[in-house]
Amino acid sequence: MYTLDNLQQNKIADLKEIATKLNLKKFQKLNKTDLIYKILDEQATQSTVSSKEVIEKKEDHSGSKKKRERFV
DSSP states (O other), X not given: OOOHHHHHTSOHXXXXXXXXXXXXXXXXXXXXXXXXXXHHHHHHHHHHHXXXXXXXXXXXXXXXXXXXXXXX
């Protein structure tokens, strides 16, 4: 996870490399500030998607347990 301060300390070439790793599109012509905010936005989007996937997996897993039968 990158922070605003962390990204501001990087050079534009480093930021473009980070953007490539995050699979961002159309970032080549952005200035440094816009590129930083685009990276931060993408991180927020990815973390939201991954947290939703975790919640869905937990819901699916909890429903698959078999209940014990009662014997009288």
